[in-house]
Amino acid sequence: xxxxxxxxxxxxxxxxKSYLTASGESRLVLRDLAFVLHQGEVCALIGPSGSGKxxxxxxxxxxxxxxxxTITHPPDQKLAMVFQEPRLLPWxxxxxxxxxxxxxxxxxxxxxxxxxxxxxxxxxxxxxxxxLGLARRVALARALAIKPDVLxxxxxxxxxxxxxxxxxxxxxxxxxxxxxxTSLLVTHDIEEAIRxxxxxxxxxxxxxxxxxxxxxxxxxxxxxxxxAAAIKNEVMERQLKPPA
Amino acid sequence: MLRLASLxxxxxxxxxxxxxxxxxxxxxxxxxxxxMWHEIRSGALVFNFGVTLMRVAASFTIAMLLGTAIGLVMxxxxxxxRLFDPWLIVLLNxxxxxxxxxxxxxxxxxxxxxxxxxxxxxLPVTVATIREGARALxxxxxxxxxxxxxxxxxxxxxxxxxQLMPYIAAATRxxxxxxxxxxxxxxxxxxxNGVGFEIGIAFQLFDVALLLAYAxxxxxxxxxxxxxxxxxxxRHVSRWRHQPA
Numbered sequence: 001x002x003x004x005x006x007x008x009x010x011x012x013x014x015x016x017k018s019y020l021t022a023s024g025e026s027r028l029v030l031r032d033l034a035f036v037l038h039q040g041e042v043c044a045l046i047g048p049s050g051s052g053k054x055x056x057x058x059x060x061x062x063x064x065x066x067x068x069x070t071i072t073h074p075p076d077q078k079l080a081m082v083f084q085e086p087r088l089l090p091w092x093x094x095x096x097x098x099x100x101x102x103x104x105x106x107x108x109x110x111x112x113x114x115x116x117x118x119x120x121x122x123x124x125x126x127x128x129x130x131x132l133g134l135a136r137r138v139a140l141a142r143a144l145a146i147k148p149d150v151l152x153x154x155x156x157x158x159x160x161x162x163x164x165x166x167x168x169x170x171x172x173x174x175x176x177x178x179x180x181x182t183s184l185l186v187t188h189d190i191e192e193a194i195r196x197x198x199x200x201x202x203x204x205x206x207x208x209x210x211x212x213x214x215x216x217x218x219x220x221x222x223x224x225x226x227x228a229a230a231i232k233n234e235v236m237e238r239q240l241k242p243p244a
Numbered sequence: 245m246l247r248l249a250s251l252x253x254x255x256x257x258x259x260x261x262x263x264x265x266x267x268x269x270x271x272x273x274x275x276x277x278x279x280m281w282h283e284i285r286s287g288a289l290v291f292n293f294g295v296t297l298m299r300v301a302a303s304f305t306i307a308m309l310l311g312t313a314i315g316l317v318m319x320x321x322x323x324x325x326r327l328f329d330p331w332l333i334v335l336l337n338x339x340x341x342x343x344x345x346x347x348x349x350x351x352x353x354x355x356x357x358x359x360x361x362x363x364x365x366x367l368p369v370t371v372a373t374i375r376e377g378a379r380a381l382x383x384x385x386x387x388x389x390x391x392x393x394x395x396x397x398x399x400x401x402x403x404x405x406x407q408l409m410p411y412i413a414a415a416t417r418x419x420x421x422x423x424x425x426x427x428x429x430x431x432x433x434x435x436x437n438g439v440g441f442e443i444g445i446a447f448q449l450f451d452v453a454l455l456l457a458y459a460x461x462x463x464x465x466x467x468x469x470x471x472x473x474x475x476x477x478x479r480h481v482s483r484w485r486h487q488p489a
Contacts, residue, residue, distance in 0.1 A: 061391055062390075063387050063390065063391070079391065080391070080392070081388075081391045083384070083387075083388070085384065087384050087385060087387075087388040089385065089402060089403065089406070090484055091406040091481070091482075091484040092402060092406075092484075096402075100392075100394065100398060100402055101392040101394065102392075103398075126484045128484065128485075142392070146392065
């Protein structure tokens with residue numbers, strides 16, 4: 001269930017979340033999982049594939065109310081999400097996809113987001129005419145256009161080629177930094193998390209719970225490859241260490 | 245060009261049939277055209293046409309609106325679907341004539357009974373078609389709309405309706421052809437005007453020319469509605485599909 005009225009942007013406490021398999025068996029996905037997302041921070045949830053990261057994101061976004069625990073957030077919090085698939089309306093143009101999600105947005109602000117993401121020349125295109133990379137940018141522009149208090153990103157660069165993923169990651173980092181958006185990135189890519197966030201929350205395998213928390217001390221722009229490698233090692237070690 | 249040749253062939257076949265069977269059974273095309281012109285000049289054809297078209301429009305609109313709403317609910321709500329699916333099967337299999345006769349017996353030989361009977365005949369087909377569309381709705385888009393807190397009107401117009409459009413178009417096309425055929429039967433059985441009533445008169449007089457003079461323009465109008473109204477609207481709303489990926 002969700003509660004309104006917290007100080008932090010999101011206060012997550014999931015006691016149990018299970019689902020029924022096709023054979024009618026109850027399978028526990030999340031157990032005793034709690035963390036807080038602070039105002040202005042960029043946080044990553046990383047964990048092995050199938051550990052329940054997307055399930056957790058869906059609970060936090062209010063898409064699945066069927067769980068034991070609480071998700072607390074401030075009243076009238078604006079939440080935006082970039083899904084794994086862009087989820088654009090195929091029958092509406094790029095401009096319409098953005099304006100339908102953010103009808104009250106300041107046109108100048110939207111124009112700036114569109115420009116930053118290199119979408120100016122594609123506003124009249126239908127999603128079917130876009131490459132996956134461009135469609136992902138539109139999904140990001142749509143999310144940022146509503147000026148969200150919390151931005152959730154579910155594996156936003158999955159199935160993109162590496163060079164494009166790196167470029168999009170840089171664009172995202174610049175936008176999130178410039179707009180001071182509290183963000184939560186779900187990923188299984190450690191490198192991606194290190195380059196984008198202030199804090200990494202590591203999930204265990206099913207039933208998932210948080211097994212470690214790693215703070216990224218260096219500013220993202222000043223991050224050296226050596227520092228990134230050290231963090232990566234730390235994450236790998238903690239993943240290998242059995243949970244207490 | 246091929247269509248023109250096809251129509252010419254049909255015309256020739258008709259003319260030959262008239263020679264073979266005799267003008268009383270199959271009147272010549274020119275005789276039918278003369279009768280049609282006579283009916284137009286007297287004002288009878290235009291009046292009866294107008295009345296029938298009004299009945300078609302009314303019953304079609306009722307069946308489409310009601311059928312879309314019910315189909316949508318049945319497609320999205322399993323309990324509702326299970327509860328009313330047997331009703332739908334009964335209605336789908338009930339002969340049109342039974343519904344028409346029952347409507348006239350229970351409500352009387354009124355305009356409401358006529359329009360209601362036609363709408364009720366068309367309703368289950370619309371429900372079944374739209375239900376399929378509702379079952380195929382993309383939940384991912386619904387979740388996206390929920391996350392971005394899109395108002396209900398926006399969701400209906402920009403998320404739901406475009407997904408249902410192919411099903412609505414299919415229901416419209418099958419509905420138009422079904423409704424106008426049933427309207428003629430309803431008029432034949434219980435109204436004192438309309439194309440169906442005039443066809444009944446022609447039947448009693450064994451006047452095949454009069455019968456065709458009323459039937460052919462009606463088929464033409466329905467074809468025109470399909471070609472100049474339904475198809476262009478369908479093309480417009482599905483133009484996004486034709487974009488190269």
